[in-house]
Amino acid sequence: MGKVPHESIFDTPAVVIDEAKMQRNIDEMAETARASGVSLRPHVKTHKIPAIARRQVAAGAVGITVAKVSEAEVMAEGGIGDIFIAYPLVTETKIRRAIRLSGRARLILAVDSLEGASLMSAVAGSEGVVLEVRLEVDSGLRRTGVPRSEAVRLAREIATLQNLDVTGIYTYRGAVLEDGSPARDLAEAGRLEGEFMVAVAEGIRNAGVPIQDVSLGSTPTAEHAATVEGVTEIRPGTYVFYDRMQAQMGVCSIEECALRVMATVVSRPTPGLAVIDGGSKTFATDVQPNVTPLDLAGFGLVVGHPEAVLDRVTEEHGMLSLDEGSGLEVGDTVEIIPNHVCSTVNLHEEVYLRSGDEDVETLRVAARGMVR
Amino acid sequence: MGKVPHESIFDTPAVVIDEAKMQRNIDEMAETARASGVSLRPHVKTHKIPAIARRQVAAGAVGITVAKVSEAEVMAEGGIGDIFIAYPLVTETKIRRAIRLSGRARLILAVDSLEGASLMSAVAGSEGVVLEVRLEVDSGLRRTGVPRSEAVRLAREIATLQNLDVTGIYTYRGAVLEDGSPARDLAEAGRLEGEFMVAVAEGIRNAGVPIQDVSLGSTPTAEHAATVEGVTEIRPGTYVFYDRMQAQMGVCSIEECALRVMATVVSRPTPGLAVIDGGSKTFATDVQPNVTPLDLAGFGLVVGHPEAVLDRVTEEHGMLSLDEGSGLEVGDTVEIIPNHVCSTVNLHEEVYLRSGDEDVETLRVAARGMVR
Numbered sequence: 204m205g206k207v208p209h210e211s212i213f214d215t216p217a218v219v220i221d222e223a224k225m226q227r228n229i230d231e232m233a234e235t236a237r238a239s240g241v242s243l244r245p246h247v248k249t250h251k252i253p254a255i256a257r258r259q260v261a262a263g264a265v266g267i268t269v270a271k272v273s274e275a276e277v278m279a280e281g282g283i284g285d286i287f288i289a290y291p292l293v294t295e296t297k298i299r300r301a302i303r304l305s306g307r308a309r310l311i312l313a314v315d316s317l318e319g320a321s322l323m324s325a326v327a328g329s330e331g332v333v334l335e336v337r338l339e340v341d342s343g344l345r346r347t348g349v350p351r352s353e354a355v356r357l358a359r360e361i362a363t364l365q366n367l368d369v370t371g372i373y374t375y376r377g378a379v380l381e382d383g384s385p386a387r388d389l390a391e392a393g394r395l396e397g398e399f400m401v402a403v404a405e406g407i408r409n410a411g412v413p414i415q416d417v418s419l420g421s422t423p424t425a426e427h428a429a430t431v432e433g434v435t436e437i438r439p440g441t442y443v444f445y446d447r448m449q450a451q452m453g454v455c456s457i458e459e460c461a462l463r464v465m466a467t468v469v470s471r472p473t474p475g476l477a478v479i480d481g482g483s484k485t486f487a488t489d490v491q492p493n494v495t496p497l498d499l500a501g502f503g504l505v506v507g508h509p510e511a512v513l514d515r516v517t518e519e520h521g522m523l524s525l526d527e528g529s530g531l532e533v534g535d536t537v538e539i540i541p542n543h544v545c546s547t548v549n550l551h552e553e554v555y556l557r558s559g560d561e562d563v564e565t566l567r568v569a570a571r572g573m574v575r
Numbered sequence: 576m577g578k579v580p581h582e583s584i585f586d587t588p589a590v591v592i593d594e595a596k597m598q599r600n601i602d603e604m605a606e607t608a609r610a611s612g613v614s615l616r617p618h619v620k621t622h623k624i625p626a627i628a629r630r631q632v633a634a635g636a637v638g639i640t641v642a643k644v645s646e647a648e649v650m651a652e653g654g655i656g657d658i659f660i661a662y663p664l665v666t667e668t669k670i671r672r673a674i675r676l677s678g679r680a681r682l683i684l685a686v687d688s689l690e691g692a693s694l695m696s697a698v699a700g701s702e703g704v705v706l707e708v709r710l711e712v713d714s715g716l717r718r719t720g721v722p723r724s725e726a727v728r729l730a731r732e733i734a735t736l737q738n739l740d741v742t743g744i745y746t747y748r749g750a751v752l753e754d755g756s757p758a759r760d761l762a763e764a765g766r767l768e769g770e771f772m773v774a775v776a777e778g779i780r781n782a783g784v785p786i787q788d789v790s791l792g793s794t795p796t797a798e799h800a801a802t803v804e805g806v807t808e809i810r811p812g813t814y815v816f817y818d819r820m821q822a823q824m825g826v827c828s829i830e831e832c833a834l835r836v837m838a839t840v841v842s843r844p845t846p847g848l849a850v851i852d853g854g855s856k857t858f859a860t861d862v863q864p865n866v867t868p869l870d871l872a873g874f875g876l877v878v879g880h881p882e883a884v885l886d887r888v889t890e891e892h893g894m895l896s897l898d899e900g901s902g903l904e905v906g907d908t909v910e911i912i913p914n915h916v917c918s919t920v921n922l923h924e925e926v927y928l929r930s931g932d933e934d935v936e937t938l939r940v941a942a943r944g945m946v947r
Contacts, residue, residue, distance in 0.1 A: 214666070214668045214669065214947050215666070215947065216946045216947065217947075248890060248891075270890070270891040271891070290841070290852075290891060291841045291842055292841075293839065293840075293841050293842075293905050293906050294586070294587075294839055294906065296586045297586065315842050315844065316842060316843065316905050318904070318905040318906060319841070319842075319905055319906075322906070341844055345844075345845075345848060345887075345894070346842075346844075346850055346887075346889060346892040346894055347841060347842040347844065347850050347892060348842070348844060349844060350844055350845060467665065467666060468665075469662070469663045469664075469665050469691070469719060470663055470665075470687050470688060470691075470718075470719040470720070471688065472687065472713055472717075472718075472719065472720060472721060472722055473717075473722060476717060478718050478719050480662075480946075481946065483859070483861040483918055484918070484921055484944075484946055485946050487855070487860075488859075488860045488861045488863075489855040489860045489888070489889075489890070491860075491863055491866065494863065494866060515717075515718075516861070517718060517861075518620060518642070518861070518917060518918060518921075519620075519642040519643070519662060520718040520719060522717070522718055532690070533665050533688050533690040533691055534665050534666065534690060534691075534694070545890060546855055546856070546890060549856055549890075549922075550921075550922075550944060550946075551944060551946065552944045571944075572856075572922065572923065572924045572943075572944075574588045574852075574853065574856055574857050574922075574923065575586050575587065575588065575589075
């Protein structure tokens with residue numbers, strides 16, 4: 204890391220992206236997908252910025268993944284022509300918005316229930332279109348996604364609906380990592396997830412539904428799932444920046460983390476405490492230290508200050524516990540690698556893309572806060 | 576609660592404020608302050624919306640409190656003329672912005688260190704202005720604020736600075752509540768905080784610094800602190816909407832909570848699980864169930880569905896654990912009272928102010944995401 208830029212460039216808190224590191228991350232994942240012969244369709248939830256999505260496509264991605272219709276609208280507006288909304292749309296409002304958007308970009312939608320699929324088909328019929336859909340399958344995370352035991356039945360039912368074209372299945376990732384397995388298990392986790400999905404796809408095809416795509420997400424496991432015969436697509440997101448959680452899982456090194464939050468020490472009330480000008484409005488709290496199975500001390504990693512731990516946050520205050528002899532003083536700037544970068548970016552209106560100490564571009568997080 | 580409005584009014588997730596409840600909360604706190612003879616200067620971090628700040632002032636507040644210069648700028652633009660930035664400004668950039676703003680509104684700034692105060696005085700001097708400041712005192716929360724033992728010394732030092740006018744002291748709240756004391760302790764907590772601050776103020780006055788204002792924050796304790804002789808101002812924030820955490824502390828009833836998040840069930844993969852279209856991007860995670868000392872089951876309270884607990888969230892998914900026999904189906908709408916309303920509002924671009932099923936106003940959360 205070079206010297207900290209003068210405050211006239213970055214008032215704090217500021218989210219700063221190292222352009223070279225980010226581009227390397229983008230290129231390496233594209234190469235990983237190419238080497239395994241699978242498509243790359245990155246989830247843009249990590250950056251939420253069309254200009255970065257365009258870099259991913261330029262590096263070889265076939266398109267992008269989003270979770271919300273509103274995110275798809277922002278990305279289509281930003282020049283992305285192939286979008287998978289990997290989230291079940293079950294209301295008429297959202298389905299109609301998606302149909303409107305499908306006039307401007309290739310759109311793939313998601314289903315995981317007959318109720319949702321039936322409504323989608325009916326709305327599509329009323330608008331005279333056929334929608335391409337993928338069936339979400341739960342691989343162990345216990346959120347959306349049909350259980351494996353019902354996947355074939357549901358796929359067949361959906362295939363009978365007039366205005367839906369079922370072209371594939373998808374999942375995010377399984378429970379293997381949810382119990383905090385160490386890094387040496389990532390390869391096996393990815394392989395198991397890939398084999399699981401390929402087997403589900405075979406069952407569906409054997410039942411007479413000729414699906415093509417077998418798509419898996421997740422930065423930690425995607426490269427391993429990609430090596431499984433029959434997997435056709437991966438949808439990692441976090442790799443564009445990486446973060447401390449990924450480093451802790453062994454997915455990347457701390458040096459590969461391309462995004463940092465700059466903050467200023469505003470108070471030094473006692474020898475063991477420094478307070479910075481960012482708390483839970485600046486650093487996401489969805490991955491909590493000492494709660495997640497990962498061994499994360501604090502809400503982020505304070506770069507170059509092993510004596511400082513960001514161990515408490517309130518909305519606007521970040522409390523750094525300091526070992527004796529810390530040189531941090533009021534007015535000093537620190538750089539912090541967030542635990543979870545996706546949810547951290549979602550808190551910020553804009554980020555700075557830095558290719559040199561003086562060469563800084565401001566990017567608006569255009570798809571931030573798109574909850575619908 | 577009346578019937579759920581049709582989705583054509585609210586696509587979900589949607590933050591919906593009950594206008595009548597909010598106005599009652601605003602009026603009652605104004606009356607509480609009046610009855611105790613103290614000024615009310617609400618912290619607007621809870622709503623971040625100028626129109627609601629104007630209601631607070633109309634009800635009797637002397638002005639507002641914010642944490643950031645950017646928030647002050649938005650509120651001044653929105654017609655608020657008296658603003659306390661209750662956060663130490665320690666960089667030239669922010670101090671100059673505050674000085675620019677002080678031409679448009681009465682501005683009170685905060686200091687808690689000689690380094691910060693010296694810089695503030697120097698910048699003020701260079702611009703030919705005198706700034707009104709309050710000294711922040713730590714009452715037990717261990718974040719910003721000078722320790723009591725150093726308050727008198729620091730107040731005297733700051734009083735010697737040419738371009739600062741020290742007019743008061745302030746604190747947020749003490750540690751009494753941090754250990755999860757039950758509601759019966761709130762009155763004592765507020766009284767102790769008030770007495771603590773009055774004693775600190777007396778010490779400072781006795782040392783020759785004639786401060787006027789003794790200001791305390793916090794919805795749970797403000798009304799009790801207000802009754803202490805010598806306390807001049809309270810700065811509660813959350814009371815405007817209240818939330819589940821406040822209800823759990825005994826500060827309000829669940830019925831007084833004026834803000835709910837509407838969400839839609841998008842998936843029912845198993846009998847015990849319903850997934851809604853809002854996760855950690857919709858419900859703040861800074862107050863975590865089973866981590867906070869409060870007995871909060873889940874990330875929010877599902878109104879009218881005691882059988883459902885929002886016990887897991889990922890960014891876009893909220894997992895409701897269901898007892899057997901829940902009637903929730905795909906497409907159903909639920910209303911959820913968030914654990915922590917301030918940080919939840921900060922996630923949303925806009926909220927809906929509802930005075931009837933058909934009478935709905937969209938309000939932009941204009942000071943959302945103002946981290947600087």
